[in-house]
Amino acid sequence: MMRCPEFRYHAAKTVEEAASVLADHGPKAMLLAGGTDVVPNLKRRQHRPEVLVSLRRIPGFAGISIGGDGAAVIGPGTTLADLALDGRVAAEWPGLSRAVGSIASPLIRATATLGGNLCLDTRCNYYNQNYEWRQSIRFCMKAPAPHGSALTEDAGGSVCWVAPASPRCWAVSSTDGGPMLAALGATVELRSKARGKRDIAVADLYNDDGMLFLKKAPDEVVTRVRVPRAAGQKSAYWKLRRRGSFDFPVLSVAAAATFSKSGEVTDARVVLGAVASMPLVLAESASLVGKSLTDDVIAEFAGAASRHAKPMDNTDFQTAWRRKVTAEFLTGALRELRGDDPRTMGQLGRRVARGASCLG
Ligand SMILES: Cc1cc2nc3c(=O)[nH]c(=O)nc-3n(C[C@H](O)[C@H](O)[C@H](O)COP(=O)(O)OP(=O)(O)OC[C@H]3O[C@@H](n4cnc5c(N)ncnc54)[C@H](O)[C@@H]3O)c2cc1C
Ligand code: SF4
Incomplete structure (x- = not known):
């Protein structure tokens, strides 16, 4: 059985608290929503956060409302199941219903969230493997040997096994929600302790880089997803x-x-x-x-x-x-x-x- 590494669990009760823990701990902290991507990655030692900041206890972080302008305002903690089964969403944005309804299995969709889906880690056959598998071929640049591992002398971390001459990682964006929300002209609200609130189009949320795949800064929390309504769309x-x-x-x-x-x-x-x-x-x-x-x-x-x-x-x-x-x-x-x-x-x-x- 693969076990998670040790970490401290912090259940934030407000967005401000979550953003504050991220700001205080920098790269040693990581957000946790449904955990359907984070937890397998922890078990495979692709992430080694000291603090996991859960967003699940934040009141109002989940939910779907339709504003006076017809736009859907979706809390990032909304589960994919709730989103896929929402009749208003299915009627107005059928592509979104189908995209999120196609993710994983019913059990996973009941836990997985939209915010986590938008920030989903990129995937690669050489990365989505357990620690020993990756160690056996030498760790690639996306997930070098964790600090303090047995491989300190040869931690890997400089090569891409898909394109060995390439200076960058080509891991693949595998979110189903991201492309559909980008096509619908959706925006996300991001909040950080240092810079407060900002809105960014989902179409502008990503970089074409398997490691630095998000334009969202590590200390920013996705706090809202807004899908505009366009008549006749x-x-x-x-x-x-x-x-x-x-x-x-x-x-x-x-x-x-x-x-x-x-x-x-x-x-x-x-x-x-x-x-x-x-x-x-x-x-x-x-x-x-x-x-x-x-x-x-x-x-x-x-x-x-x-x-x-x-x-x-x-x-x-x-x-x-x-x-x-x-x-x-x-x-x-x-x-x-x-x-x-x-x-x-x-x-x-x-x-x-x-x-x-x-x-x-
Ligand atoms: C068997 C299996 C099949 C899957 N199939 C698919 C699939 O077909 N399509 C697909 O798209 N995904 C798939 N997934 C991946 C995953 O289940 C979904 O993408 C899910 O929506 C992730 O949401 P989560 O809440 O579990 O995210 P988590 O695992 O909790 O988090 C994922 C990432 O998002 C970050 N994060 C979470 N919430 C926020 C927030 N509010 N603000 C900022 N960062 C945040 C976390 O720090 C982490 O980096 C699959 C997973 C499994 C295990
Ligand atoms: S694309 Fe290359 S660097 Fe990126 S995860 Fe795959 S093997 Fe590693």
């Missing part, structure tokens, strides 16, 4: 994974668009997930504006946009195949936006529609 989320029951994405397409009464796109944002260290907001989305989503328009868009998918060989499936199916996933998501029922789009569409978006 449609959204869709298509996710590729091996097992439809609970796997992480190895490719996802999050798409949101608004339409004029005559059916032309008035605004669009399409985001690729799980093909880089950050969700990729596709610049080609702007080319859809003013057009109807005809088969030709969709095919041209999918062909151009799929070139951004350059997955590395550090998650599931062959990279060449993942690149190849990107256009298919983009096509499916855009067809769904224009009103096609995914269940009429062959086996893949039927699987996406029932949330089991795997091809395996």
Whole structure:
């Protein structure tokens, strides 16, 4: 059995208290929400915090409300289950419901939170392994040998096993919520002791770097997620994974668009997930504006946009195949936006529609 290393548990009762502990302890403190990512990482010794600051006892940290402007204001402590099952969210932002409803398993979704999902660690086949496995091939730069381990003379920490000549880490952004919230134009509120409050678009929350993948500073707490409502907006989320029951994405397409009464796109944002260290907001989305989503328009868009998918060989499936199916996933998501029922789009569409978006 893998055990967690020793740590001090601090159950914050307010956001200010959580931010204060982060400020006081710097990199030695870490936030804990549902723990569905943090705890396995602790057991594998990828993190060794001295203090774990739990957010679960903060009153009002969870909950979904719809404001007078129609926007959803979601507490970061809201569980993925509550979010996925919320009828108001499903009606207004169906892509978000599907994205969070596709995460992990029902049991995990009952504990996992939206805030934790947005800040989810990046993933790599050489990183998501236990301590001994990583030690046996020499620790990579994302998770060097912990201080005080038996490997002090050769702690690793300078090489990337995926791209040994690379100075950076290519671990993959694997959040399902991030790409969809970016496509929907959502923002998060961040709070720190030193700098107070600031808002940042989810689309701007990430860096394309497997180690420094968040633009959120380590002392900042995600305190609110706001999803704007746009009249006539449609959204869709298509996710590729091996097992439809609970796997992480190895490719996802999050798409949101608004339409004029005559059916032309008035605004669009399409985001690729799980093909880089950050969700990729596709610049080609702007080319859809003013057009109807005809088969030709969709095919041209999918062909151009799929070139951004350059997955590395550090998650599931062959990279060449993942690149190849990107256009298919983009096509499916855009067809769904224009009103096609995914269940009429062959086996893949039927699987996406029932949330089991795997091809395996
Ligand atoms: C078997 C399995 C399958 C999974 N499948 C998927 C999947 O398909 N898709 C997917 O996206 N995820 C998946 N996950 C990962 C994880 O369960 C989810 O991403 C979950 O939403 C993480 O939320 P949490 O509350 O458990 O986060 P935690 O584990 O508590 O925290 C995750 C990270 O977020 C930080 N954090 C948490 N809350 C805040 C906050 N308010 N402010 C700032 N930082 C914060 C923590 O410090 C930590 O760095 C899976 C996990 C498992 C074990
Ligand atoms: S991409 Fe390279 S540095 Fe990053 S986790 Fe994988 S092997 Fe380690």
